[in-house]
Amino acid sequence: MKSAILITYDQEDSINEAKGLCDAAGYEIVHIIQQDFLQKPKYGISGGVLERLEEISEKLRPDVIIFDEILKPSQNYNLASVLHREILDREGLILEIFESRASSAESKLQVKLAQLRYEMARAKEKVRLANMGEQPGFMGIGKFEVDVYYNDIKHRMQTIRSKLEKAGKQRELHRQGRKRMGFKTISLAGYTSAGKTTLFNKVTGESRAQSKELFTTLTTTTRRVTIDQEPFLIADTVGFISKLPAYMIDAFKSTLEELTYTDIIILVIDISDSVFELKKKFSSCMRTLSELGVEKDKIVYVLNKDDLLKQDEINRKIDILNLSENKKLISVSAKTGRNVKELKELIKNISESHNSYKFNKNSSEGVKDTLGN
Numbered sequence: 001m002k003s004a005i006l007i008t009y010d011q012e013d014s015i016n017e018a019k020g021l022c023d024a025a026g027y028e029i030v031h032i033i034q035q036d037f038l039q040k041p042k043y044g045i046s047g048g049v050l051e052r053l054e055e056i057s058e059k060l061r062p063d064v065i066i067f068d069e070i071l072k073p074s075q076n077y078n079l080a081s082v083l084h085r086e087i088l089d090r091e092g093l094i095l096e097i098f099e100s101r102a103s104s105a106e107s108k109l110q111v112k113l114a115q116l117r118y119e120m121a122r123a124k125e126k127v128r129l130a131n132m133g134e135q136p137g138f139m140g141i142g143k144f145e146v147d148v149y150y151n152d153i154k155h156r157m158q159t160i161r162s163k164l165e166k167a168g169k170q171r172e173l174h175r176q177g178r179k180r181m182g183f184k185t186i187s188l189a190g191y192t193s194a195g196k197t198t199l200f201n202k203v204t205g206e207s208r209a210q211s212k213e214l215f216t217t218l219t220t221t222t223r224r225v226t227i228d229q230e231p232f233l234i235a236d237t238v239g240f241i242s243k244l245p246a247y248m249i250d251a252f253k254s255t256l257e258e259l260t261y262t263d264i265i266i267l268v269i270d271i272s273d274s275v276f277e278l279k280k281k282f283s284s285c286m287r288t289l290s291e292l293g294v295e296k297d298k299i300v301y302v303l304n305k306d307d308l309l310k311q312d313e314i315n316r317k318i319d320i321l322n323l324s325e326n327k328k329l330i331s332v333s334a335k336t337g338r339n340v341k342e343l344k345e346l347i348k349n350i351s352e353s354h355n356s357y358k359f360n361k362n363s364s365e366g367v368k369d370t371l372g373n
């Protein structure tokens with residue numbers, strides 16, 4: 001196992017999440033430095049903290065230093081030149097996890113695209129620095145090589161994009177096929193580790209990998225499930241995380257795109273999280289869904305892991321999330337199966353109300369709806 005010094009925020013949830021990410025990427029943390037603020041211009045941290053870090057790093061000799069914030073390429077370079085270690089920022093870390101998890105051809109392409117974008121941002125900075133003549137041979141490359149490198153990245157990204165486009169078209173065909181067959185579709189969405197796969201397994205009788213580690217699922221799986229004789233297709237998706245840069249969401253778009261076409265979205269929320277985490281993750285999920293263009297009234301809020309809490313605590317958290325008036329809300333335990341049957345009934349009812357809703361609408365509006373999407 002590779003070793004790491006972790007620099008993160010001075011808040012319990014940030015520490016836990018950062019630890020989870022390090023764990024998922026296979027790093028053993030040998031020391032943690034906590035700071036209120038990690039966005040100082042030159043190094044992200046202050047000069048004093050850098051000195052301390054230098055000492056600790058000399059002593060512990062970790063393989064990498066993990067910086068739980070997004071670093072500018074110049075900050076990364078500055079840190080690396082003082083510390084003489086590889087510096088991995090939050091984006092780089094998430095990319096490593098994605099790379100190790102990607103199993104399908106499509107998710108591998110998506111990860112590759114995200115990695116190239118990450119490199120691209122850095123290449124731009126290299127070009128800028130080389131042009132300014134400020135740092136000739138920045139990171140060992142001259143201006144000409146930087147241009148070649150930059151164009152090469154661009155070219156590789158184009159190739160991957162066109163492959164992903166093909167995969168997207170394939171998905172589109174599948175989607176149309178399902179529609180023709182009259183299947184309603186359900187997608188599970190939510191923050192990483194909320195329990196989407198566990199719930200998916202419970203509902204479908206599958207045994208897909210579920211674990212404490214973050215980002216267990218990277219590829220969307222779809223299964224057929226019959227609820228009260230009506231066939232549905234249910235899809236498990238990649239988890240969300242906060243501070244995931246837009247381009248990463250973009251790279252996974254064709255997977256997440258399923259969410260915009262789906263009839264019902266089950267937003268899985270880990271209700272056992274602390275209030276602070278709960279609020280942060282919930283707003284991060286809602287933001288991502290809205291960025292993807294998901295209609296709010298398609299969302300069913302599923303409060304998972306209710307086996308870990310008492311009812312009044314659950315009610316309190318429902319209030320905090322402003323969901324007490326929401327009728328599309330249910331608390332379940334994917335682990336014990338509590339309320340899973342009721343969840344299925346809720347889905348069935350919602351689906352039926354959608355049917356009657358469509359039936360009641362006149363046809364011209366129906367056409368407008370399809371074009372609008």
Ligand SMILES: Nc1nc2c(ncn2[C@@H]2O[C@H](COP(=O)(O)OP(=O)(O)OP(=O)(O)O)[C@@H](O)[C@H]2O)c(=O)[nH]1
Nearest residue numbers: 193194195196197198210211215216217239334335
């Ligand atoms: N106590 C309890 N634990 C649960 C429940 N549902 C899931 N878990 C646990 O939560 C962890 C994460 O579950 P997953 O199903 O892998 O989560 P996920 O949302 O699919 O995560 P990613 O694929 O990483 O996005 C696992 O350790 C599960 O055993 C539940 O209802 N109760």
Ligand SMILES: [Mg+2]
Nearest residue numbers: 196197216217
């Ligand atoms: Mg999963």
